[in-house]
Amino acid sequence: KAGVTQTPRYLIKTRGQQVTLSCSPISGHRSVSWYQQTPGQGLQFLFEYFSETQRNKGNFPGRFSGRQFSNSRSEMNVSTLELGDSALYLCASSTEGRGAETQYFGPGTRLLVL
Amino acid sequence: AQSVSQHNHHVILSEAASLELGCNYSYGGTVNLFWYVQYPGQHLQLLLKYFSGDPLVKGIKGFEAEFIKSKFSFNLRKPSVQWSDTAEYFCAVNPTGGFKTIFGAGTRLFVKA
Numbered sequence: 001k002a003g004v005t006q007t008p009r010y011l012i013k014t015r016g017q018q019v020t021l022s023c024s025p026i027s028g029h030r031s032v033s034w035y036q037q038t039p040g041q042g043l044q045f046l047f048e049y050f051s052e053t054q055r056n057k058g059n060f061p062g063r064f065s066g067r068q069f070s071n072s073r074s075e076m077n078v079s080t081l082e083l084g085d086s087a088l089y090l091c092a093s094s095t096e097g098r099g100a101e102t103q104y105f106g107p108g109t110r111l112l113v114l
Numbered sequence: 115a116q117s118v119s120q121h122n123h124h125v126i127l128s129e130a131a132s133l134e135l136g137c138n139y140s141y142g143g144t145v146n147l148f149w150y151v152q153y154p155g156q157h158l159q160l161l162l163k164y165f166s167g168d169p170l171v172k173g174i175k176g177f178e179a180e181f182i183k184s185k186f187s188f189n190l191r192k193p194s195v196q197w198s199d200t201a202e203y204f205c206a207v208n209p210t211g212g213f214k215t216i217f218g219a220g221t222r223l224f225v226k227a
Contacts, residue, residue, distance in 0.1 A: 042219035042220045045214055045215065099165065100146040100163065100208070105157045106157065
């Protein structure tokens with residue numbers, strides 16, 4: 001079974017631009033979560049989607065948004081990029097996204113904002 | 115707000131030394147607890163998890179963790195580390211029935227050969 005895939009793997013943008021990142025979950029997984037990983041901060045929860053619905057959201061500004069499609073693929077968008085948005089963005093999928101389920105992580109998209 | 119605290123940001127050990135990484139969480143209800151590991155150049159992957167039953171859980175590669183409810187702790191242990199255990203370790207908590215997993219800041223472990 002193919003793992004979680006994320007595209008693109010690397011991205012360089014300038015301040016003020018916007019970016020869209022994509023995540024394809026493991027086949028059969030309907031829950032997709034997004035995290036921002038930075039040195040010293042660990043993984044910060046962005047949001048979680050299940051069956052095209054956002055069920056939970058972290059403490060990020062409204063510039064960060066996401067969506068999920070009927071095939072469970074998910075995208076996240078960051079508008080008006082700031083230097084502090086430079087990070088590794090990780091996507092994780094699981095079957096139902098509940099409690100004790102293991103999350104399976106993708107390789108991440110490394111975003112650099114100049 | 116829920117949070118996870120990992121006591122050490124960096125740990126350096128020699129091979130065969132024993133390992134204990136601390137993890138405390140703040141949440142009053144029942145929780146599911148996880149340790150994930152990120153080896154250099156690899157994806158984050160599950161090391162072990164606790165959701166009910168025996169508070170001492172065993173994971174892959176000889177790791178184990180003990181859930182102590184009264185201390186809100188879920189410390190990771192390994193009796194004898196190997197060079198290949200060099201990685202970053204993340205503790206995480208998910209309230210039972212919730213859809214949001216909170217991760218700690220991570221602990222970078224370096225094992226000297």
